[in-house]
Amino acid sequence: MAVNNGEPGSAERQSGFTRRGFISAGATTATLPLIAGRALAGTPAQRAEAPDGDGKMNVTLRVNGQDQRLGLDSRTSLLDALRDHIGVTGTKKGCDHGQCGACTVLMDGKRVLSCMTLAVMAQGQDITTIEGLARPDGELHPMQQAFIDNDAFQCGYCTPGQILSAIGCVNEGHAGSDAEIREYMSGNLCRCAAYPNIVAAVQQAKTEMKEA
Amino acid sequence: MRPFVYERATSPEDAVRAARGKVTANLPPVQAPGQFIAGGTNMTDYMKLDVMRPEILVDVNGIDRNRYGRIEEFDGGIRFGHLVRMAEAEEHPAVKAKYPVIAQSLQLAASQQIRNMATLGGNVLQRTRCDYFREATWACNKREPGSGCSAMDGINRRHALLGTSDQCIASYPGDFAQALIALDALVETQGPKGNRKIRFADLHVEPGNTPNVETVLEPGELITFITVPSGAWTRRSMYLKIRDRQSYEFAVTSTAVALDLDGDTVRDVRIALGGVATRPWRSREAEDALKGKPLTPETASAAADAAFAGAKPRKYNAFKIPLGKETVIRALLETKNMEA
Ligand SMILES: Cc1cc2nc3c(=O)[nH]c(=O)nc-3n(C[C@H](O)[C@H](O)[C@H](O)COP(=O)(O)OP(=O)(O)OC[C@H]3O[C@@H](n4cnc5c(N)ncnc54)[C@H](O)[C@@H]3O)c2cc1C
Ligand code: SF4
Numbered sequence: 199m200a201v202n203n204g205e206p207g208s209a210e211r212q213s214g215f216t217r218r219g220f221i222s223a224g225a226t227t228a229t230l231p232l233i234a235g236r237a238l239a240g241t242p243a244q245r246a247e248a249p250d251g252d253g254k255m256n257v258t259l260r261v262n263g264q265d266q267r268l269g270l271d272s273r274t275s276l277l278d279a280l281r282d283h284i285g286v287t288g289t290k291k292g293c294d295h296g297q298c299g300a301c302t303v304l305m306d307g308k309r310v311l312s313c314m315t316l317a318v319m320a321q322g323q324d325i326t327t328i329e330g331l332a333r334p335d336g337e338l339h340p341m342q343q344a345f346i347d348n349d350a351f352q353c354g355y356c357t358p359g360q361i362l363s364a365i366g367c368v369n370e371g372h373a374g375s376d377a378e379i380r381e382y383m384s385g386n387l388c389r390c391a392a393y394p395n396i397v398a399a400v401q402q403a404k405t406e407m408k409e410a
Numbered sequence: 411m412r413p414f415v416y417e418r419a420t421s422p423e424d425a426v427r428a429a430r431g432k433v434t435a436n437l438p439p440v441q442a443p444g445q446f447i448a449g450g451t452n453m454t455d456y457m458k459l460d461v462m463r464p465e466i467l468v469d470v471n472g473i474d475r476n477r478y479g480r481i482e483e484f485d486g487g488i489r490f491g492h493l494v495r496m497a498e499a500e501e502h503p504a505v506k507a508k509y510p511v512i513a514q515s516l517q518l519a520a521s522q523q524i525r526n527m528a529t530l531g532g533n534v535l536q537r538t539r540c541d542y543f544r545e546a547t548w549a550c551n552k553r554e555p556g557s558g559c560s561a562m563d564g565i566n567r568r569h570a571l572l573g574t575s576d577q578c579i580a581s582y583p584g585d586f587a588q589a590l591i592a593l594d595a596l597v598e599t600q601g602p603k604g605n606r607k608i609r610f611a612d613l614h615v616e617p618g619n620t621p622n623v624e625t626v627l628e629p630g631e632l633i634t635f636i637t638v639p640s641g642a643w644t645r646r647s648m649y650l651k652i653r654d655r656q657s658y659e660f661a662v663t664s665t666a667v668a669l670d671l672d673g674d675t676v677r678d679v680r681i682a683l684g685g686v687a688t689r690p691w692r693s694r695e696a697e698d699a700l701k702g703k704p705l706t707p708e709t710a711s712a713a714a715d716a717a718f719a720g721a722k723p724r725k726y727n728a729f730k731i732p733l734g735k736e737t738v739i740r741a742l743l744e745t746k747n748m749e750a
């Protein structure tokens with residue numbers, strides 16, 4: 199299992215102190231009494247842990263070309279496994295119910311929603327997140343570059359999902375006209391409404407992806 | 411989400427056996443302890459909302475794809491394995507050319523990401539989007555039998571007008587099912603009592619006094635194949651879907667039409683309505699109003715009136731009667747103009 203998988207921030211993580219780590223440690227301390235209270239009041243079924251003794255399943259996920267061996271509760275979504283267990287936080291959680299597309303990743307080359315995928319069910323497939331797109335030498339994927347060139351975002355929250363979805367859209371052959379791009383990108387909402395620029399980015403990258 | 415035991419089935423027998431574990435009382439399938447998961451786009455959603463509470467979750471994706479993930483044409487029809495993804499079916503050349511209503515009903519649903527994940531077996535069994543059903547703190551007879559129906563006098567804009575009862579007015583949300591009921595599809599299942607074939611029209615039931623009973627399936631009964639017979643009407647067919655936004659949205663109203671014309675005269679016609687009924691809805695009334703008659707704006711309008719003659723509107727959904735009628739009329743006239 200690789201800890202440093204080349205994504206920004208992994209070196210920081212190794213140093214043992216990160217902004218994200220600090221925030222989540224603080225949050226855990228603050229909510230601990232609450233959780234304990236709920237567990238005491240809960241029914242046995244709610245408290246019971248799944249499968250084997252410690253309630254964890256051994257799950258191996260192949261993320262951006264590297265195997266990640268994890269011990270997960272069977273309820274863990276692929277999205278939470280990526281963000282909270284592997285630490286690749288580029289994939290975003292918007293709605294957690296299939297309604298926004300922020301969590302889009304590629305599975306065996308096809309775009310899917312990681313919030314609606316149970317991590318145990320994602321085993322044996324090649325998962326690509328935004329961290330896995332740039333080349334090792336740092337050269338961006340044509341779609342990433344096109345999003346920058348066309349100013350295809352404002353806050354950037356939806357952007358990783360948009361980029362993965364756009365790559366799927368081009369590879370499926372659904373990026374013919376502007377209208378077709380809009381229809382086949384409708385599964386990715388952008389609260390900042392960068393839509394016209396996203397369409398322009400897909401148009402630009404489509405040609406470059408074909409040439410590559 | 412409640413804890414569950416995860417099991418991955420490698421054959422239909424295996425899936426049925428696993429899903430029958432812990433079955434004690436005679437519960438409707440949606441409340442049984444063992445539940446299947448395929449694409450997961452409906453199941454994970456409802457597990458997160460605490461609406462679905464499986465104790466055993468049986469993943470059916472390990473079942474042989476070469477057999478159950480294929481689309482096969484045969485003399486007289488086409489057969490879909492339950493593991494075929496929505497996106498695969500909508501892009502299939504034979505489906506697009508010979509069964510346009512099926513391809514369109516799939517393509518106009520959800521988003522490409524969801525269609526890449528969702529299976530045809532799971533699609534037909536997707537559960538209602540009634541907001542009171544989804545939010546577990548509201549009274550809902552479908553989720554908690556006997557607790558009442560919050561939608562009856564609540565915000566019922568998206569709810570059904572046909573096939574309702576005084577217990578539940580939730581609309582059936584799916585699009586593909588409307589194409590299947592229009593084309594007389596058959597469902598093949600494998601269950602605890604062996605294999606059987608069910609007319610698609612008999613698969614779903616109206617809510618009546620038991621809105622928690624949604625189909626005639628038994629707990630642990632797996633849909634294995636869906637077969638659609640071909641006919642003179644399958645090529646000249648279409649799905650028209652009216653939505654609150656242009657894409658990535660459920661139907662407010664929709665119509666599936668399949669038409670066989672002799673000149674201008676209707677030899678055979680099949681009409682199904684989405685967004686307005688508690689289950690996939692075939693309108694025989696509308697079909698009978700057209701058969702043997704020329705298809706004109708006037709006869710189409712009479713058929714639309716017949717389709718909604720039995721509609722029972724509530725406070726916020728009466729607009730769906732005129733909208734639904736216009737949807738039927740436009741779908742019929744556009745289908746007439748298709749090359750076939
Ligand atoms: C945001 C959003 C928008 C959507 N928009 C639309 C839309 O516009 N139109 C539309 O039609 N749909 C829409 N959908 C619904 C979507 O099409 C369904 O969720 C999907 O088709 C379900 O298929 P699945 O394989 O993911 O099912 P799952 O979630 O895996 O299963 C669904 C149900 O079927 C059961 N099941 C699965 N396979 C079988 C089988 N072989 N035999 C017996 N039982 C089985 C499961 O136990 C479960 O109860 C939308 C969904 C979302 C989240
Ligand atoms: S309409 Fe049906 S699903 Fe909705 S609240 Fe009433 S009983 Fe529940």
Ligand code: FES
Nearest residue numbers: 292293294299313
């Ligand atoms: S977070 Fe997955 S679709 Fe919104």
Ligand code: FES
Nearest residue numbers: 352354388389390
């Ligand atoms: S850039 Fe802000 S949500 Fe899309």
